[in-house]
Amino acid sequence: MIFFLSKFVKLFSNIELKIISKNSQKYLSDKMSSQTSDFNLIEKGKQNSAQRAVDENIDHTTKIIGIGSGSTIVYAVERLAQRVNQENLDIYCIPSSFQAKQLLTKYNLKIADLETFTSVMIGIIDVTIDGADEVDKDLTCIKGGGGCHLQEKLIAFCAKKFIVIADFRKNSTKLGQNWSKGIPIEVLPSAYRLVQDRIQKLYEGSAVLREFSGPGRGKAGPVITDNGNFILDWIFNSNEDNDWKSINQEIKLIPGVIETGLFIGLAKMAYFGNSDGTVTKISSE
Numbered sequence: 001m002i003f004f005l006s007k008f009v010k011l012f013s014n015i016e017l018k019i020i021s022k023n024s025q026k027y028l029s030d031k032m033s034s035q036t037s038d039f040n041l042i043e044k045g046k047q048n049s050a051q052r053a054v055d056e057n058i059d060h061t062t063k064i065i066g067i068g069s070g071s072t073i074v075y076a077v078e079r080l081a082q083r084v085n086q087e088n089l090d091i092y093c094i095p096s097s098f099q100a101k102q103l104l105t106k107y108n109l110k111i112a113d114l115e116t117f118t119s120v121m122i123g124i125i126d127v128t129i130d131g132a133d134e135v136d137k138d139l140t141c142i143k144g145g146g147g148c149h150l151q152e153k154l155i156a157f158c159a160k161k162f163i164v165i166a167d168f169r170k171n172s173t174k175l176g177q178n179w180s181k182g183i184p185i186e187v188l189p190s191a192y193r194l195v196q197d198r199i200q201k202l203y204e205g206s207a208v209l210r211e212f213s214g215p216g217r218g219k220a221g222p223v224i225t226d227n228g229n230f231i232l233d234w235i236f237n238s239n240e241d242n243d244w245k246s247i248n249q250e251i252k253l254i255p256g257v258i259e260t261g262l263f264i265g266l267a268k269m270a271y272f273g274n275s276d277g278t279v280t281k282i283s284s285e
């Protein structure tokens with residue numbers, strides 16, 4: 001009797017285990033396919049915003065373009081290369097990073113830098129196109145998620161038109177609404193403790209040294225920018241009504257600060273690729 005009873009219990013628990021494992025397999029596969037579809041919507045959003053920005057702002061009169069960095073700009077460069085070939089456009093591109101330069105090389109586009117041309121610098125670039133980590137209702141941006149905001153600010157500053165391209169996640173009313181990784185600040189390596197200290201005394205939140213994470217990724221220790229500097233990410237209090245213009249000026253006065261990832265009054269337009277396939281265009285004028 002005991003023998004049969006134990007056989008029955010074993011059989012029942014095997015069935016139960018199979019049901020649990022089937023359910024968890026279903027849960028995992030549902031979760032994975034919903035993550036894949038989220039990923040696709042985001043990528044499609046990036047692509048749609050990039051294509052629209054290139055198509056609406058570049059023509060045969062465009063001679064010099066500033067090229068930002070990140071994952072969204074890849075779609076813009078792809079589209080630009082297509083149009084340069086199809087329409088025989090004669091365009092020089094100024095990259096904002098090692099990554100952007102590699103991208104331009106891959107697509108065989110003509111590369112220049114800010115010293116190539118002898119004319120007046122401000123306005124020398126017809127259009128600069130770049131991604132952003134977050135954009136608020138006034139088109140103030142947080143940039144530098146990829147650590148390239150110093151060169152990105154240079155090509156935004158020298159452009160007649162600075163255009164932001166992004167997927168729907170970056171479209172906020174207020175900075176900090178969707179982006180929680182803070183404001184990147186490029187600093188001289190020997191000054192990072194001083195800047196960290198000063199920011200934490202001036203404002204709420206913390207200024208965290210950006211480091212590589214995870215075994216087998218990058219190197220141990222701090223992220224080094226294309227210019228050989230460190231990055232602090234200032235995680236600010238997003239519930240405050242922050243006056244970004246004066247905060248930016250104050251941070252830039254700290255010795256050792258090279259550039260902040262706050263782009264104020266620079267963007268003329270932003271294109272956001274939405275999850276339904278449409279593109280929202282916001283203009284500062």
Ligand SMILES: O=C(CO)[C@H](O)[C@H](O)COP(=O)(O)O
Pocket residue numbers: 068069070071072073130131132133142143144145146147148149152
């Ligand atoms: O500022 C940047 C790099 O310094 C990027 O433009 C920003 O991080 C957005 O990147 P992505 O297009 O991958 O979302």
